[in-house]
Amino acid sequence: MGNITTGQEYLNACVYSEGNINTTTVVARPTPNSLPSDNTVVTAASVPSITQIASHAVPIVVDSLGLLAGYFIDNPDYSDVAVLVIRSFDGRKLPDYLKSFQDLLEKFLRQARNSSKTRLVIDIQGNGGGIIDAGTELVAQLFPSVPPDQKGNFRASTGFEIILEEMGSRVELANGELSDTEDILTNEARSPYAWQAVMSPNATEFISCRDFYGPRKLGDGNYTEFHQTNYTNTDPGDFSGPRMQISGPRIQVTGYGKRTVPLNTPPAFNPETIVLLSDGYCGSTCSLVCEILTNEHLVHAIAVGGRPIPGPMQTVGNTKRRKKAEGTVFEGWSSFAVDQDILFSVNAKNNYRIGDDSNTPLQMVYGAADCKMWYTFDMLVDPVAVWTRAAEIAFTDKPFTSEYCVEDSTGHGSGVTGDLVRGSLGDQSPPPNAKPQYLGWLRNGSEIVQGFSLVSAGDSLKTGVGEDSTTLSDVPMKQGRGG
Structure with missing residues (x-):
């Protein structure tokens, strides 16, 4: 990679050059019609091959854009684990997206039951949201006897x-x-x-x-x-x-x-056998799904990545209040995005926790995952490594006591491992070592303090050397994908 400085050079070296990527033979992308019948026990080998990196998992179901895919882990230690990957709820480019989402999700959950899968990893890494009906359908199929209510x-x-x-x-x-x-x-x-x-x-x-x-x-x-x-x-x-x-x-x-389903229809998986896997990017419709799963059903969550510091990380980060709006919101507006036909969106609706008597908008609420874990090299080249590590942390005899949970990242009062009570907000004091600190959380159950501080008073973290060095507080903050 040392001689690569442009996107075109990357394409030439890593994509177009023969032998640089070890792929299997291109056959046909699986469709619902080409998948095994609903009554068969599914193995990865029974699914048609698709273009993929060799040794990676083969999806049991997948839509044509790869927004929704389901996997079974080919590892005897995790033979009862199913993995549902939802990269986005925005399928506007996919014909009949909602019907496809509903059918593939139903097929995958049925195949999981027929194949004796009892534990589920829901991977929402990189999911910034999309169509609300898709998120509602997900929680409705997971828990068909419980109304997927939002507020x-x-x-x-x-x-x-x-x-x-x-x-x-x-x-x-x-x-x-x-x-x-x-x-x-x-x-x-x-x-x-x-x-x-x-x-x-x-x-x-x-x-x-x-x-x-x-x-x-x-x-x-x-x-x-x-x-x-x-x-x-x-x-x-x-x-x-x-x-x-x-x-x-x-x-x-x-x-x-x-x-309509019969009353008392059991859930597809019991809440304690489900874990939500996020990289902190979750927002919009994804945040609605996360809210229902964690607050209503007390499903645990694991956050992966984030800043290299101890302490907890949030599951949802993409629709949190980051900075106080001062003056005209569109002051300094540039029409570049419109001129280039770049589609963007603004979340204009407040979301609330059902049962929270304080009626605090959830974009102002701190919500820690139940464990923060680091990416490792093998996770960067094979997603199965991420899924198995999440399963190992969540489904052991003593869940969330793993050495792979970052120091002080479990048990925060706003997470399920912190004994969060349905309808409550839990502890709203972000950990003191989580810098830069957000100051928008509900404080002491009443006052919302707005604003943003990049570093605490007295901090003088330097960047650069000599006379050109500046304090970190002088450097504009770029919003990243961490928690």
Whole structure:
């Protein structure tokens, strides 16, 4: 790698040059039709080969973009472990994404049961979110007898009320005049800004725009009523406008409508036999999934990577409040992203923990994983090494006491290993050695302190030498992917 200085040189040396990558023969990418029947016991050898690095695991199921894939570990010490990899919930480029997601997930969980898999690693490394229905479907299939309830709201304003009224009127027009044919009117109505498309956290409907808008007084601000995606029907729902459209219809979330399941249907895996594996990048829809799994079902989480310091790391990091907004939010705005047609998004909805009486937005809440572990060289070249290490930490006789958990990274009061109680926020004091420190967490159960400090007072960590050296506090902070 010493002579490689450009992307083109990397492609020439590492991709196009024969012999540099040891791959298996290209056959056909597996599709649901080419997978083994639902009643067979699956082994990696029974799945058609795909282009891959030799010795890596072969997926039991995988979509055409690789956003969702399921694996069984070919290791006798982990023969009862299944691995579900979800790199993103954003499948806009995949035809019928939601239906594909639902079908592949259902097939994989069924194959896992038929193959006597009793433990599950859910790998969400690099998952920045996507379509809320996909995240809702994931938790619904894992725990079909428990409603996948969420709780969110928007800041209320006159402008936002006008948007709600307009989008609501479009939905009424679409429902009244359109048949099975969709057009731009229906697409524009697929939005969380249409009050007909959402329901309360208790699964009751809103009867009017005013019923949804409120406003509700929380602290010093006005907000809409608490709401969530209406997963009980297949009407246009929680999409974010025409640019967020996906190909194909919405799905009926498992447990409702034509996918109703018998009462007391057991979970696909027991909560104590599931572990969530994150690199701290989780956000948006991914953060909703993490919230339901950890708060409602007390599923443990492991964070991998992060800053080279002891102490805990957060499972969710991509939608945490990092810096106080000062002045005009778009001051210094550049149109580069728009000019280059780079798709980007802004999370505008608050998320809350069901059962938290303080109604604190979760982007202001500290939430530690139950263990922080380091990447090792073998993990960088083979993802199976990451999965087996996570399984080793989580599923031993004494879980989360492993030597592979970073010092002081387990037992934080905001994590499940810290005896977190459902509906509570737990300890909201970030560890003192976690620098740079975020100052946006709920303090002492009441006050939210906003702001950001790169280093503590008195710190004078130097970069460089001589007269050109600067303190770290003078260097602009670049947001990374750590916890």
